[in-house]
Amino acid sequence: MKERIGVYICHCGGNISDYVDVEELSKMFYKEDNIVVSKNVMFVCADSSQKAMIADIQEYKLDAIVVCSCSPKLHLHTFRNVAACAGLNPFNYVQVNIREQCSWPHSDHPHEATVKAAGLIRAGINRVSHSESLENIEIEVKKSALIIGAGVAGMKAAIELARSGNEVFLVEKDYFVGGHIAQKGQLFMSDQEGKDVITSLYHEIKKYPNITLFTGSTIEKVSGSLGSFHIELKVKPRYINPRVDKQTVKSVMDECPIEIDDPFNLGLVKRKVIYKNYPEALPDLPVVDAEALKVFPDFVAKYKSVLNLTEEEQIISLMAGSVLVTTGYDDYLPKEGEFGYKTLENVITLPELNRLMELNPNKLVYGGKEIKSIAFIYCVGSRQSKGENRFCSRQCCTSAIYTSLQLKKKYKDIQAYHIYRDIRTYGKQEVLYEQSSKQGDLYFKYEEKEMPVIEREGKSLIVKIKDYLTARKQLEIETDMVVLVTGMMPRKDALQISELFKIPVGSDRFFNEIHPKLKPVETVIKGVYIAGACQGPKNITESVQSSLAATSKIIALLKKGSFSADPIIARIDMDACSWCDKCAEVCDYSALKMIEMNGKMVAGVNKAMCAGCGICAPVCPENAIEIAQYTDKEIEAMIDGFLAKLEINEKEGGSDSTPKESAIRMEEYPQVWKEILAVMKDGKYTIPQIAENSKLNSELVTYHLMTMNKYGIVVPDGMDDKEMYYYYKENEDSH
Amino acid sequence: MVFSTDKISDPGIDQAGLRKIHYSPSVYVISLPCSSGVKPKWIMHALENGFDGVFIAADGHECSFSSRCAEYTNKIVEVSQQLMKAKNINPKRIRMAALCSVCAEPFANHMENFGKILANLED
Numbered sequence: 001m002k003e004r005i006g007v008y009i010c011h012c013g014g015n016i017s018d019y020v021d022v023e024e025l026s027k028m029f030y031k032e033d034n035i036v037v038s039k040n041v042m043f044v045c046a047d048s049s050q051k052a053m054i055a056d057i058q059e060y061k062l063d064a065i066v067v068c069s070c071s072p073k074l075h076l077h078t079f080r081n082v083a084a085c086a087g088l089n090p091f092n093y094v095q096v097n098i099r100e101q102c103s104w105p106h107s108d109h110p111h112e113a114t115v116k117a118a119g120l121i122r123a124g125i126n127r128v129s130h131s132e133s134l135e136n137i138e139i140e141v142k143k144s145a146l147i148i149g150a151g152v153a154g155m156k157a158a159i160e161l162a163r164s165g166n167e168v169f170l171v172e173k174d175y176f177v178g179g180h181i182a183q184k185g186q187l188f189m190s191d192q193e194g195k196d197v198i199t200s201l202y203h204e205i206k207k208y209p210n211i212t213l214f215t216g217s218t219i220e221k222v223s224g225s226l227g228s229f230h231i232e233l234k235v236k237p238r239y240i241n242p243r244v245d246k247q248t249v250k251s252v253m254d255e256c257p258i259e260i261d262d263p264f265n266l267g268l269v270k271r272k273v274i275y276k277n278y279p280e281a282l283p284d285l286p287v288v289d290a291e292a293l294k295v296f297p298d299f300v301a302k303y304k305s306v307l308n309l310t311e312e313e314q315i316i317s318l319m320a321g322s323v324l325v326t327t328g329y330d331d332y333l334p335k336e337g338e339f340g341y342k343t344l345e346n347v348i349t350l351p352e353l354n355r356l357m358e359l360n361p362n363k364l365v366y367g368g369k370e371i372k373s374i375a376f377i378y379c380v381g382s383r384q385s386k387g388e389n390r391f392c393s394r395q396c397c398t399s400a401i402y403t404s405l406q407l408k409k410k411y412k413d414i415q416a417y418h419i420y421r422d423i424r425t426y427g428k429q430e431v432l433y434e435q436s437s438k439q440g441d442l443y444f445k446y447e448e449k450e451m452p453v454i455e456r457e458g459k460s461l462i463v464k465i466k467d468y469l470t471a472r473k474q475l476e477i478e479t480d481m482v483v484l485v486t487g488m489m490p491r492k493d494a495l496q497i498s499e500l501f502k503i504p505v506g507s508d509r510f511f512n513e514i515h516p517k518l519k520p521v522e523t524v525i526k527g528v529y530i531a532g533a534c535q536g537p538k539n540i541t542e543s544v545q546s547s548l549a550a551t552s553k554i555i556a557l558l559k560k561g562s563f564s565a566d567p568i569i570a571r572i573d574m575d576a577c578s579w580c581d582k583c584a585e586v587c588d589y590s591a592l593k594m595i596e597m598n599g600k601m602v603a604g605v606n607k608a609m610c611a612g613c614g615i616c617a618p619v620c621p622e623n624a625i626e627i628a629q630y631t632d633k634e635i636e637a638m639i640d641g642f643l644a645k646l647e648i649n650e651k652e653g654g655s656d657s658t659p660k661e662s663a664i665r666m667e668e669y670p671q672v673w674k675e676i677l678a679v680m681k682d683g684k685y686t687i688p689q690i691a692e693n694s695k696l697n698s699e700l701v702t703y704h705l706m707t708m709n710k711y712g713i714v715v716p717d718g719m720d721d722k723e724m725y726y727y728y729k730e731n732e733d734s735h
Numbered sequence: 736m737v738f739s740t741d742k743i744s745d746p747g748i749d750q751a752g753l754r755k756i757h758y759s760p761s762v763y764v765i766s767l768p769c770s771s772g773v774k775p776k777w778i779m780h781a782l783e784n785g786f787d788g789v790f791i792a793a794d795g796h797e798c799s800f801s802s803r804c805a806e807y808t809n810k811i812v813e814v815s816q817q818l819m820k821a822k823n824i825n826p827k828r829i830r831m832a833a834l835c836s837v838c839a840e841p842f843a844n845h846m847e848n849f850g851k852i853l854a855n856l857e858d
Contacts, residue, residue, distance in 0.1 A: 071745075071749045073745075073746060097764075099752065100748075100753055101749065102760075104755055105751055105752040105755065105757055105758055105843075106757065107755060107757075108757050112760035112761075115760070116760045116761070116763070504799060504802060507796065512799070586771075586801075586803075586807060588801045588802075588803075611800055613769040613771070613772060613800035613801065614767060614771070615769060615771040615772055615801055615807055618771070618774045618807075618814075619807075623774075623776065627768070630767060630768070630772070632774070632776065635765060635774075635777050635780075639765075639777065639781045639786070642786075643785040643786070
């Protein structure tokens with residue numbers, strides 16, 4: 001139990017004290033034995049107030065503090081730092097929210113607000129009385145990172161992490177790096193070829209001996225946690241002798257007797273079963289589909305020095321301090337019959353058209369016929385108000401319009417029709433929309449409730465739409481080809497990664513970050529980060545941005561070599577626990593494991609893995625689990641505090657607003673401001689200096705200076721030599 | 736007595752204050768990391784010592800800790816109701832609802848409705 005508590009109740013310049021009698025409350029608590037300091041302060045967060053609090057803690061040897069002001073979301077860390085600066089354990093401080101949850105919502109009932117504030121403060125004092133000193137948990141972090149997925153996001157991250165001197169393991173499921181980018185042809189805004197971007201990233205990667213690239217590899221097992229993740233990797237063989245010269249390998253590829261539909265070209269052409277995705281694909285070593293070749297033993301025997309079909313897969317163990325997941329996305333594949341896909345000839349998807357353009361450099365030919373007109377149908381597989389993909393895929397509008405510009409450039413005489421719901425060529429991409437309109441592309445708008453219908457009429461396709469740009473007129477567009485502008489989907493195998501690393505998945509089935517704005521690449525699993533399109537639709541720029549954001553977080557983590565984890569985690573009463581497994585069943589983080597303690601099986605907490613959620617605590621039949629700072633004693637003492645019947649005399653309209661000696665009246669504002677500005681006219685001053693020179697009370701100066709700062713009349717200008725007070729000067733812009 | 740959550744429902748309750756949306760001053764809030772961490776023991780402590788009702792402002796499907804948060808919180812309510820029945824406390828004195836980080840009006844509405852229900856109970 002704490003015996004020397006300091007209580008600080010904030011006026012918040014009237015935000016609290018206009019409704020809650022803070023003076024009366026500070027007097028009331030001061031009468032109690034274990035409360036050594038009880039003050040009401042104009043702005044408890046002002047730097048002068050913080051300094052005064054530090055002085056109080058040291059002078060009065062306070063063993064705990066209670067700050068009663070705004071929501072803990074605003075200043076929890078401010079006052080933890082104040083405590084730490086004064087040599088008090090930061091966890092012997094409790095924040096009581098008497099603004100957002102008291103003075104503001106109960107401004108209609110000032111007396112009741114004061115009574116409630118008394119209960120809240122009483123609860124805070126009770127809680128802090130039972131508070132324990134806690135130390136952050138220091139976890140050693142290995143200087144290595146695992147990156148899953150060698151697309152543009154993963155490759156860029158690998159380079160940056162390696163450049164900072166870390167060991168990097170880059171794992172790619174496919175036999176070749178690059179992901180979707182290598183398939184894309186020219187890329188919008190930079191006009192570079194996707195495969196050229198990948199080639200240059202690959203050569204950059206090869207400059208770093210501290211990057212190990214594993215292709216044809218999958219993660220099989222994960223154990224450990226932040227600082228030392230133990231990864232088991234399965235590396236599939238390429239079944240080809242890497243020492244044989246390239247010319248020989250090429251002649252074996254040419255002679256290979258079996259062809260299958262080429263998945264890289266989305267089935268538009270055939271490829272051999274000894275293959276590279278495209279001639280420049282990297283690493284520059286072909287792969288053999290061993291199963292398919294087994295039916296040609298003569299061929300295999302003839303080239304036994306090149307083909308090695310007995311090669312076995314390898315299991316490799318790795319240790320990584322941190323993990324970055326950049327597994328990307330899958331293209332939405334329309335269902336059979338969706339806008340005539342697979343049921344009508346010449347209905348293809350945008351990724352298929354992009355491959356077709358790569359395969360047809362001079363003339364766009366499909367199904368033996370030259371294509372002279374194309375109708376693009378937008379939002380296929382995205383923005384489904386009743387389907388499972390309710391999200392917008394962000395990049396498809398720009399991608400379709402850019403493709404349309406490329407079509408005109410490459411094949412000249414071709415007409416494009418864009419049948420869209422809304423055009424989202426945001427930011428700099430808008431210029432492409434303008435260029436497309438200028439080149440003569442025609443735009444039509446449909447709504448989800450009246451979808452376009454595709455029919456075949458002779459050799460042509462007819463797209464029937466209700467065009468919302470011409471008063472919902474029924475239009476028929478004759479075209480040679482219909483291209484479905486498909487969206488992005490979460491990877492089919494994303495759930496496996498999610499299960500291995502315990503990364504939460506959102507209702508859209510993409511990986512979930514902690515906070516979309518404030519923690520956009522962090523996951524709730526410490527040390528595991530996500531970037532690129534695996535967390536939601538993104539274009540390449542956005543993927544690389546998120547990848548670099550995650551990389552900077554990982555570099556900071558690895559550079560320090562250790563991680564200071566929050567001590568607010570679960571702990572087990574070893575006497576009460578008799579290991580029933582119920583806690584481990586509900587723990588999504590695998591933080592609870594059976595351990596032996598003095599010959600007894602009990603639950604053990606992995607401090608690095610525990611997220612401090614407390615889900616395990618209520619399920620324990622022996623009540624053997626508590627979360628630090630949320631112990632039974634603390635919570636029940638808070639409840640008792642709320643219920644304590646505190647007698648407060650009713651006054652007219654809350655408190656007197658401010659301490660008597662510094663009562664602020666509206667008519668005084670101009671005079672006080674004039675006096676403060678007179679002191680400040682020839683330079684910058686701290687609050688104590690202004691108070692001394694103006695002969696005004698320092699709390700009054702603080703109050704007015706904060707208000708003047710708020711309205712831009714004065715501005716802060718650095719701290720004094722002792723880093724005790726901020727300097728303020730007159731804002732020249734305010735004249 | 737309300738149990739809220741640090742990241743989701745407590746910011747929603749703060750929003751109500753920020754927007755000066757009024758609700759009863761007899762509402763007291765304890766914020767926890769996750770609504771699935773409320774112990775039935777605490778609920779009983781509140782009800783047996785003077786609170787008229789306990790409301791759990793749950794994370795629901797937004798919970799960043801567990802996709803099964805709603806299920807776990809629901810289980811806590813069920814277990815608490817069993818304990819309440821054993822002590823002749825009306826099970827209607829506990830209630831849960833998912834509350835988002837900007838659910839200011841819904842919170843005030845929940846408090847008003849729950850207050851009315853509690854006022855009419857005669858255990």
